[in-house]
Amino acid sequence: MTQDADPTAELAAPRNKRELFTAFTSMSLQGFGGVLPITQRVLVEQRRWLTREQFVEMLSVSQVLPGPNVVNLALMYGDRCFGLRGAFAALAGMLVVPTLIVLILTALYGHYADDPVVTGALRGMGAVAAGLVIATALKLASTLRRNVMGLALCIGFGLVTIVAIAWLRVPLVWVILGLGAVAIAVAYVRLGPPPPSSS
Numbered sequence: 001m002t003q004d005a006d007p008t009a010e011l012a013a014p015r016n017k018r019e020l021f022t023a024f025t026s027m028s029l030q031g032f033g034g035v036l037p038i039t040q041r042v043l044v045e046q047r048r049w050l051t052r053e054q055f056v057e058m059l060s061v062s063q064v065l066p067g068p069n070v071v072n073l074a075l076m077y078g079d080r081c082f083g084l085r086g087a088f089a090a091l092a093g094m095l096v097v098p099t100l101i102v103l104i105l106t107a108l109y110g111h112y113a114d115d116p117v118v119t120g121a122l123r124g125m126g127a128v129a130a131g132l133v134i135a136t137a138l139k140l141a142s143t144l145r146r147n148v149m150g151l152a153l154c155i156g157f158g159l160v161t162i163v164a165i166a167w168l169r170v171p172l173v174w175v176i177l178g179l180g181a182v183a184i185a186v187a188y189v190r191l192g193p194p195p196p197s198s199s
Contacts, residue, residue, distance in 0.1 A: 012048045017082050017089040023047065024074055024093030029101075035070045035094070037132040040140065043077070050077070056143045064176060070094065148190045149183070157183055 014020040023042065031038045036059075043050045050058070062072035071094055078090030112118045144154040161179055164170040 011051065014049065014081055017086055020078055020081060020086060021089045021093040024078075024090045025097055028094045028098045031070075034129045034132055037136040039070055039073065040136050052140060052143050053146065056140055059140075064180065148187050150190075153186065 014023065027038050027042050028035055040055055044052055044055050058073050058076050059069065062069045062076060065072045071091065074090040074094045075087045078086035078088070080086070082089065109118070144151050147154050149157075157179060161175060164175050164179070165172060
């Protein structure tokens, strides 16, 4: 089992775009049912390219942007390391090989979709994917203690979000625009005014 990295240790970084590409390819090939848990483990715990707090910040931004969360995160991290070329290297690592595999599996699924073994396997994979997402959320929850809004307020926003989406069936776009705007306003007030410029 991978041990949590020491938050005080110095962070590493990919040496070149090839290492960035191979790292994201490896992550994408491990992420059956969802790449997010694997991405968090590799970037934060194994390679130590990000702290948990940095990962949560990048993930928060990537969830608000259009498109898949992990693809957005790959683009952001690649750009952070090597600019536009790094963004494309990370994106290619996340998409190229998995896309080929998905096309092959789609063709096979067309032939075997009614097979009870295939149906059972897909249901099992769905349960595992849900478990991985929940485990990742619990692992990252420790970062809320250092959030500018405080632990109680963060949990409150999370619960209101769950109620709005799961119980009240509010469309996701309105939850993001409404609760997101309120959360940004609260964080802005808590952070206070920016320090005066020295120039």
